[in-house]
Amino acid sequence: MKSAMRWFGLFVVVFVSVPATAxxxxxxxxxxxxxxxxxxxAPIWGWAEPQETVKVxxxxxxxxxxxxxxxxxxxxxxxxxxxxxxPFTLTIVGSNTITLQNVLVGIVWICSGQSNMQFSVxxxxxxxxxxxxxxxxxxxxxxxxRSVAETPQTDCKGSWQPCNPQTxxxxxxxxxxxxxxxxxxxDIPVGLVHTSWxxxxxxxxxxxxxxxxxxxxxxxxxxxxxxxxxxxxxxxEYKTKTLPDWQQKTxxxxxxxxxxxxRPYPPIGPDSQHxxxxxxNAMIAPLIPFAIxxxxxxxxxxxxxxxxxxxxxxxxxxxxxxxxxxxxxxPFYFVQIAPYTGQNPDIREAQLMTFKTxxxxxxxxxxxxxxxxxxxxxxxxxxxxxxxxxxxSKNYGLKDIVPSGPIYREMKIEGDKxxxxxxxxxxxxxxxxGDLTHFTIAEDGKDFVPARAVIDGSTVVVSAEGVKAPxxxxxxxxxxxxxxxxxxxxxxxxxFRTDTRPGATDGQK
Numbered sequence: 001m002k003s004a005m006r007w008f009g010l011f012v013v014v015f016v017s018v019p020a021t022a023x024x025x026x027x028x029x030x031x032x033x034x035x036x037x038x039x040x041x042a043p044i045w046g047w048a049e050p051q052e053t054v055k056v057x058x059x060x061x062x063x064x065x066x067x068x069x070x071x072x073x074x075x076x077x078x079x080x081x082x083x084x085x086x087p088f089t090l091t092i093v094g095s096n097t098i099t100l101q102n103v104l105v106g107i108v109w110i111c112s113g114q115s116n117m118q119f120s121v122x123x124x125x126x127x128x129x130x131x132x133x134x135x136x137x138x139x140x141x142x143x144x145x146r147s148v149a150e151t152p153q154t155d156c157k158g159s160w161q162p163c164n165p166q167t168x169x170x171x172x173x174x175x176x177x178x179x180x181x182x183x184x185x186x187d188i189p190v191g192l193v194h195t196s197w198x199x200x201x202x203x204x205x206x207x208x209x210x211x212x213x214x215x216x217x218x219x220x221x222x223x224x225x226x227x228x229x230x231x232x233x234x235x236x237e238y239k240t241k242t243l244p245d246w247q248q249k250t251x252x253x254x255x256x257x258x259x260x261x262x263r264p265y266p267p268i269g270p271d272s273q274h275x276x277x278x279x280x281n282a283m284i285a286p287l288i289p290f291a292i293x294x295x296x297x298x299x300x301x302x303x304x305x306x307x308x309x310x311x312x313x314x315x316x317x318x319x320x321x322x323x324x325x326x327x328x329x330x331p332f333y334f335v336q337i338a339p340y341t342g343q344n345p346d347i348r349e350a351q352l353m354t355f356k357t358x359x360x361x362x363x364x365x366x367x368x369x370x371x372x373x374x375x376x377x378x379x380x381x382x383x384x385x386x387x388x389x390x391x392x393s394k395n396y397g398l399k400d401i402v403p404s405g406p407i408y409r410e411m412k413i414e415g416d417k418x419x420x421x422x423x424x425x426x427x428x429x430x431x432x433x434g435d436l437t438h439f440t441i442a443e444d445g446k447d448f449v450p451a452r453a454v455i456d457g458s459t460v461v462v463s464a465e466g467v468k469a470p471x472x473x474x475x476x477x478x479x480x481x482x483x484x485x486x487x488x489x490x491x492x493x494x495x496f497r498t499d500t501r502p503g504a505t506d507g508q509k
Contacts, residue, residue, distance in 0.1 A: 003045065009288075013330075018046070023048075023094075023095060023096045024046060024047070024052070024092055024093075024094035024096055024098060025047045025352045026045075026046040026050045026096065026098060026336060027045070027046060027050070027154065027155045027156075027286065028056050028155055028156055028157055028158045028159065028286070029142065029156070029158070029193070029286065029287055029290050030044060030045075030046070030090075030100070030290075031100060031159055031160050032100050032101045032103075032159070032160065033101075033102050033103070033159075033160035033161060033162055034100065034103055034104075034140060034142070034191065034491075035103075035104045035105070035106050035107070035108050035138055035140045035160075035161040035189050035190065035191025036058075036079075036081050036090075036103060036104070036105050036106075036108070036191075037081060037105075037106075037107065037191075037196050037291035037292060037293060038082065038083050038084045038105050038106055038107060038188070039081060039082070039083055040077070040080075040081050040291045041078035041081075041291075042078065042079050042081050042291040043076055043077070043078060043289045043290065043291060043469065044056050044065075044076070044077050044078075044079050044090070044092070045074070045075060045076035045077070045289070046075060046092070046274035047069075047073050047074060047075070048069040048074065048094045048095070049069065049094075049095065050069055050070065050071050050072065050073050050097060051068055051069060051070075051071070052053060052068065052069045052073075052075075052094050052116040053066065053067075053068055053069075054066070054067055054069060054070055054075045054077070054092065054093070054094045054260050055069070055091075055092070055093040055094075056077050056079055056091070056092050056093075057090070057091050057093075058079060058081070058086050058089075058090050058091075058103075059084070059088045059089040059090070059091075060081075060085070060086075060105070061080070062081045063080070065077040065078070065079055069094075069343075072387045074358075076289075077287055077317075081105050081291075082105055082144065083105070083229055084104075084105055084106045084162065084188035084189055085104070085105055085189075086102075086103060086104035086105050086106075086189060087101075087102045087103060087104055088104070088105065089101055089103060090103050091243045102162075104138065104140065104189035104191075105108055105189065106138070106188045106189025106191060106294045107182065107186075107188065107189070107190055107191065107293045107397075108190075108191035108192075108193065108197065108290070108291065108293055109175075109178070109179065109190070109191070109193070109292065109294055109295065109296060109326065109391075110193050110287065110292055110294070110295040110296070111125050111172055111174065111175035111178070111192055111193060111194045111195070111196070111292055111295070111296050112194075112195050112196050112201060112205065112283075112284070112295060112296075112297055113297050113298040113334075114196060114197060114198050114200045114201075114298070114299045114300075114301060114302055115196075115198030115199060115299070115301070115375075115376060115378060116174065116257070116298045116299075116301070116335070116338075116375075116377075116380075116383075117172055117174055117175070117194075117196040117296075117298040117299065118172060118196040118197065118198045119172065119173050119174065119376055119380060120169065120170045120171065120172065120173055121134070121168050121169055121170070121171055121172075121173045121176055121380075122169040122170060123173070123376075123378065124173040124177075124378050124379070124380040124381065125379050125380070125381060126293045126377045126381075127169075130381075131165050131168055131169050132165055133165075133388040134163055134164060134165050134168040134176070134180075135163075135164050135165065135279055136163040136164075136183055136487055137162050137163070137164070138181060138183055138187075138188070138189040138190065139162075139163035139176075139179050139180065139183050139189070139190045139191075140159045140161065140162060140163065140189065140190070140192070140432055141160065141162075141163055141168070141171050141176075141189045141192055141194070142158055142159070142160050142161075142169055142191070142192070142194065142370060143158055143161075143171065143192065143194050144156050144158055144283050144286075144287070145157050145158060146273070146283070147282040147283065148195045148271055148272065148273055148275055148278040148279065148281075148282050149278060149281035149282035150270075150275070150278070150281065151282055151288050152207070152280070152281045152285035153282050153285055153294060154285070154286060155286050156282065156283065156286040156287075157205055160191075163176070163179075164469075171192075171194060172194045172196065173380035173381075173384070174298055174335070174380050174383050174384050174387070175192045175296070175298070175384070176192070177380055177381045177383070177384025177385060177388075178192075178296055178383075178385075178387045178388050178391075179192045179384075179386035180384070180393075181385050181388035181403075182386060182388050182391060182392070182396075185388070185392055185396075185398070186392075186396055193287060193290075193292075195283045195284065195287070196298075196299075197273050197279060197283070199273070199302055200270070200273050200274065200279060200299070200302060201274065201302040201303050202299060202300075202302075202303055202310065202313050202314055202317050203220045203276045203277070203313060203317075204273060204275060204276060204277070204278050204279040204280070205279050205280050205283075205284065205299075206276070206277060206280055206313070206316060206317040206320050207277050207280050207320050207324070208221075208276050208277030208280075208281075209277075210316055210320045211276050211277065211316075212389055214312070214316070216309060216312055217309075217312075217313065217509075218312075218509075219318075219509040220276050220509070221241075221276055222275065224268065224276055227267065227268040227269075227271050227272075228268070228269060228504055230267070231268070231269040231270065233266055234267035235266065235267055235269060236247065238264070238266055241357065242264050243264070245262050246261060246263060249261050252341055253329070253401070255288075258336075280320075282382065283478050284321065284439050285324075287306055288324055288325055289325060289326060289327075291327070292325070292327065292330065292333065293330070293335065293391075293395065294330045294331030294332060294391070294395070295321065295330065295331070295332050295333070296332075296333050296334065296335075296342075296387050297332065297334040297335070297496075298332070298334065298335040298383070299334075299345075300314075300336075300337045300347050300350075300351060301337060301340075301343065301375060301397040303350075304337070304343050304344055304346070304347040304505075305344075305505060305508060306343065306505055306508045306509060307346035307349065307350045307503065307504075307505040307508075308346065308350070308503060308505045308506045308507060308508055308509075309352040309505075309508060309509045310347060310350040310351075311349075311353050311354070312430055314350065314351070314354045315354050315357065315358045318332050318354070318361070319358075319359055320353055322436075327507060329359050329360045330360070331360050331361075331364075331391065331394065331395055332358070332360065332361050332362075333361065333362040333364070333387050333391065333392070334351065334354075334355075334361065334362070334363060334364070335363075335364045335366060335383055336348050336351045336352065336363050336364060336365050336366060336494060337351065337366075338366040338367070338369070338370030338371070338375075338377050339366075339367055339369075339370040339371075339372050339479070339481055339482060340370065340372060340373075340374070340375045340479065340480055341372050341479055341480045341481040342375070342479065343375070343479050343480070344479060344504050344505065345476070345477050345478060345479065345481075345495055345504075346503045346504050346505045348494070348495050349495070349496070349497065351363060351501070352407070352408075352495075355406075355407075357377045360394075361405075362387075362390035362394065362403060362404065363404065363494065364383060364386040364387055364390070364404075365404070365405050365491065365492045365493065365494045366382075366383060366386075366492075367476060367481055367482060367483055367492045367493075367494075367495065368486075368492045369382045369383065370480075372479075372480035372482070375417055380503065386403075386491070389401055389402075389403040389491075390403045390404070390440065393417070401488045402424060402426040402427075402487065402491065403424070403490030404423075404487060404491060404494075405424060405486060405487055405489075405492045405493050405494065406422035406423070406424055406425050406426075406429060406486075406491075406493035406494070407423045407424050407493070407494050407496075408420065408421075408422060408423075408475070408488055408493075408494065408496035408498070409421045409422055409423045410413070411473060411498050413471070414461075414469065415479035416463055416467060416469070416470065417461050417462065417470070418441065418461070418462045418463070418472075418473050418498075419456070419459050419460070419461050419462075420459060420460045420462060420475075420498075421458075421459050421460075422458065422459070422460075422474055422493070423488065424491075425458040425487055426487035426488055426489045426491075427487070427488040427489065428457075428458060428487065428488045429455045429457075429458060429459075429460065429485065429486070429487060430485075430486055430487070430488055431455060431482040431484050431485060432486055433484055434484070435452075435453075436453035436454070436455065436460065436483075436484065437453075437475075437483050437484050438475055438476045438478075438481050438483035438484075439451040439452075439453035439460070439473065439474070439475050440472050440473070440474045440475075440477065441462050441463065441464045441467055441470045441472070441474075442467070442470065442471065442472050442473075442499070443467055443468070443469050443470055443471060444469070444471045448472075448474055448477075449464050449466075449467065450464065451464040451467075451473070452464060453485075460485070471499070472496050472497070472498045472499035473497070474496070474497040474498070474499070475493065475495055475496050475497070476495035476496075477495060477496075477497050481495060483495075
C-alpha cells in the first residue's frame, strides 16, 4: 500500500501541470502491439475528466473492470490477465473509446543501464546476419527516448513495435539477445522495455530522495549543485575556447593523416544526464506501475572510480525500483563489468557483493567475452544468453540449468595451502587451455604473489613456494583479467578476493 501511495503521490505532483481533458488518455507504455504481463493484476491507467466513469475490458475475457477518475482526473484499474497468448484487443471506454490492437500476453522485462546496454544490434557481432534473422512477431520492443527531468514524470514518448529486421537494428543488443533466448526456450510473447543512456552513473537512475537520505551519497548531490552553479561560466568557456581548440586539432590531425581527438564533453548543467535522479524521473518513473516480470541491467563503468560507494549505491537503486514498482522483490539480473585496461577490479567486487547481499538478483560474468582494449565488447549474444540463463532457471522452472559460473563461497586454510569453495560449480570445475591462471596468495601483512592453483573436485587448492602461512587468496584481481577457471557448463568464475585490505577506491564518494 505504501508503494502504491508513493507512486500516486509522484503522479499528482506532475499532473497538476497537465490540463484536464474530457477525452480518456493513456500513457505511452500502454499502446498497440504491447505485451501485458501474464497471470497478473495488470495496472491499466490514464487520465480522464474528473469523476468520469472508465471501463476497461480485454478480449480474452467477458469481464469488465470499472472505475471512476479522481478529482485530479487520474484513474487506474487492475486488470486480470490470462496465461500467455494473443493477439488480443484491449478496450478502454469513457467519454471516448480507445481500442488497443495486436496486444499479446506474456512476460515483460525492463532493460536498463549505460552504454553496454544501449549498444545496438547493428554494432554487435555478426550484425548483418542477426538483423536479417530478427523476425520474431512474439517479441515486442518499446524504446524509452533519452531524456532528463528534475521531478518524476508520469509519461514518456515511445511506442511498442513488433520485432523484425526493420525495427531491431538500433535496439539494445543485450536486451534483444536476452529476449530472443527467452522466446525460443519458452515459446511465449516477450516484451522488452529498453531504457538506457551511455556514460551515466547509478545515481542518475536513483530517486533523489533516496540519495538525500544517506550521508554516503550526499557528495553526489553536492558535486552536481556545484557544477550547476559554475555552468554559465563553464559553458561559455566550452563554446569559445574548448570547442574551437578541438576543432583546430581535428583539422590538423586530418592534414597529418592522424586520428582525430575525441570531441570534448560539454560541462555538466541543470539538464545534464548526470543529474542525480534525473534519469529515474524521466525514464523509469513513467513506466511505473506497468506490470513487469523483472529487470536486466548492464552498468557500472561510470561508477568504477567510486566502487566503494557503489557497494551501497547499487543495492539502494535496486531497492528503490522495487519499492516504487510495488511488485515485491522482482528479479534483477545484471552484468559484471567486462575486463578493460582502464577498469579497476573493485567495481566487479562491488557487483559481486550486491549479488551476494540483495535477494533475487543474478550476476553475469564476462571475463571470457570482453576486450581489454575496448570498453564496449561486441559479443553481446553471450551476454544476453547468460542473462537468460538466470531467468530460465529461477523464473521459468528450468531447474536443470546452471545459471552462473563458479562464485566464491568460502575458504579453508590447510597448512601452507588454502582450499577455495564455490557455489555454482555445476557438474565440476575445469581449467581451459592448461593450468589454472590468475590466482595469487599472501601471508599476513605481506604482498600477494603468483600462486599454483589445482582443481580438486569442486574446490581449488592454492599454494606458492615460500608461502608457509597463507591467509588470503585473490583470483583475477586486476583491471583486465582473462582467467581460465570455468565450470563444465562453460561459464567463467567471477573474480574475487578473500581479504579485506583497503581497496583502490575506499572512501571515494
